[in-house]
Amino acid sequence: MANVALDSRPFEILLVEDNPSDVELTKRALEKGRIANKLVVATDGQEALDYLFGRGDFQGRDTSDTPALTLLDLKLPKVSGLDVLRQIRSNPITHRMPVVIMTTSREEHDKAMGYDLGVNSYIRKPVDFGHFAESIAHLGLYWLVLNEPPPKI
Numbered sequence: 001m002a003n004v005a006l007d008s009r010p011f012e013i014l015l016v017e018d019n020p021s022d023v024e025l026t027k028r029a030l031e032k033g034r035i036a037n038k039l040v041v042a043t044d045g046q047e048a049l050d051y052l053f054g055r056g057d058f059q060g061r062d063t064s065d066t067p068a069l070t071l072l073d074l075k076l077p078k079v080s081g082l083d084v085l086r087q088i089r090s091n092p093i094t095h096r097m098p099v100v101i102m103t104t105s106r107e108e109h110d111k112a113m114g115y116d117l118g119v120n121s122y123i124r125k126p127v128d129f130g131h132f133a134e135s136i137a138h139l140g141l142y143w144l145v146l147n148e149p150p151p152k153i
Contacts, residue, residue, distance in 0.1 A: 011068055012067045013069050013071065014069070014071070026136065048079075053091065069099075070088070098143055123135060
C-alpha cells in the first residue's frame with residue numbers, strides 16, 4: 001500500500017497511545033502492512049489535543065490539516081481517550097475527522113460511550129502481533145485508501 005495522493009487526501013496518522021510497547025508494535029504493523037503514511041505519536045490525551053488544536057508545543061501548527069486517521073487508546077494519562085474524543089467531536093475543525101478507538105478494554109460502557117460520542121470504529125487490540133499487524137493493515141486499507149474522506153470545512 002503506497003502513500004498516494006488521492007483527491008488531495010491528508011496523509012498523516014495520529015496515534016494516541018501511552019504504552020511505548022504498543023507504539024512500537026503499531027509502527028512495526030504499519031511497516032509490515034506497507035502503510036507509509038507519516039505517523040505522529042501523542043503519548044497522552046493532553047498532547048493529542050494540543051497537537052490537534054495547535055496549542056502548547058504545537059502552537060502555530062496549521063490546525064486545518066487534520067489527520068487522515070486517528071488511532072485512539074482509551075486509558076490515557078492527563079485526559080482520557082473518551083474526553084479526547086468528546087473534544088474532537090465538539091470542534092468544527094475536527095468533528096468529521098475519522099477516529100478509531102483501539103483499546104484492550106472489554107468494558108461495554110467504554111464501547112457504548114465511544115459510539116455515543118461519535119467514534120467511527122471500536123477495535124479491541126489483539127494480543128498476538130500477527131493478528132495486530134493484520135488489523136492495522138485492514139484499517140489502513142479501509143480508512144486511507146477505500147474510505148472517502150469528509151470534505152474540509
